Amino acid sequence: MGAKVALFVFFTFFALCSTFPLQRKQYAPCKHLVLFFHDIIYNGRNALNATSAIIAAPQGANLTKLTNNFHFGNLVVFDDPVTLDNNLHSEPVGRAQGFYIYDTKNTYTAYLGFNFALNSANHQGTITVAGADPTLKKTRDISVTGGTGDFFMHRGIATIMTDAFEGDVYFRLRVEIKFYECW
């Protein structure tokens, strides 16, 4: 009798686990990281220090200055050092590499698509993110859509804050990554 109950329950649950549409509640993250990254845009005179460059712009704009009109249409590629604190000169633990495109006509918002490539004693692997960055808001959430290495198949949310900026040339972002799917 006990065995029959067990079998019934077993198969019922197995069926439920595999076929119900997934509806999950948000609990504590299974992994958590805080990183800083540092972006210095090429302006025609800082080739040695620059970590990013404008590579596309609407008709008539040049590539050494972000456009007026909220930079709409500027595509920037970046190769930014990633540190564990807010000091540009701290030992980097990896790079943030990819692109952003200013995609709003009446405020400063960018489409962000990039990877964190981490290479340190604590973390080896990449984290792929994509999302919307309305840069004037205090915090912005973007999606972690995948990962490799230590972050194999992970998903989660990266919360970005502008930690500092100097005009259009330097800015520093603080990012807090909470993974809700770990493997």
Next chain:
Amino acid sequence: MGAKVALFVFFTFFALCSTFPLQRKQYAPCKHLVLFFHDIIYNGRNALNATSAIIAAPQGANLTKLTNNFHFGNLVVFDDPVTLDNNLHSEPVGRAQGFYIYDTKNTYTAYLGFNFALNSANHQGTITVAGADPTLKKTRDISVTGGTGDFFMHRGIATIMTDAFEGDVYFRLRVEIKFYECW
């Protein structure tokens, strides 16, 4: 005895849920949206109305006209109003913002990467999508790879239809989003 059965079943299922490779069947979506968005490409003369702009093209092409050759190599950034019906002048519930790149040499297909940023009484949050848009097909499926706010960690499929178009300058897309992972 009952307690032992319960414990056995409990741990057996827990192990199964957490370790089996995921193989799911497709059932009803856990959330469902229908949206329209409206794209007006900048052509050199419509700066005030345009919601998008060509920002990159192959060697020799200009940025106020999509190339011949199926627009291969044109990168367009957009900031399109999103409405609940097919009227461009309805009250927007958000924006569709991001880019597409025509990436086929013998037909009209684009790589689509963008976010829906919804901001209305019913929905607050972003939906991140990526995928292939073979624009001549009646319906095209692209992937929802993540989300934030009301769409925290969601995944699903966005089915796009061209609802109307006028030459190369205006088009309207209907998109039906079915989420199969909700949180």
Next chain:
Amino acid sequence: MGAKVALFVFFTFFALCSTFPLQRKQYAPCKHLVLFFHDIIYNGRNALNATSAIIAAPQGANLTKLTNNFHFGNLVVFDDPVTLDNNLHSEPVGRAQGFYIYDTKNTYTAYLGFNFALNSANHQGTITVAGADPTLKKTRDISVTGGTGDFFMHRGIATIMTDAFEGDVYFRLRVEIKFYECW
């Protein structure tokens, strides 16, 4: 009594399955593919054969030659044939379409964002990938972030190897895709 045990176990498991943060172990993939794709970059003289084109570059660079400085800032759009073996002239089973952006200043690494659009007797559907491609490494893992058709809602890892290359104009990639979430 047996019924009460069953109900208790039932609801306990249901609660566990739906609310625990996901922590999974890596097991065998639920689906597995090996593909090859072939990229011929437009260099100003091979318009008929070329499958890709440089469409953006930093200030001062032209669009028919990858830049020095590890191609930093070059954005390439591609429409590459996909085959089941390493022969460019084998019957294609689909296309690999999308873009890459060289995003590193001291080595050859690209952000990759593209779709496999498969159309053969064995596979119908798209696979969307994104990730970092440090091209000098023997193998590189990038994330499968979604899919449609036969690959509806799939996730996994695509492992890329450079199978052959000729200067900056032709290269062939072998990609092994392991899906760990199937539907």
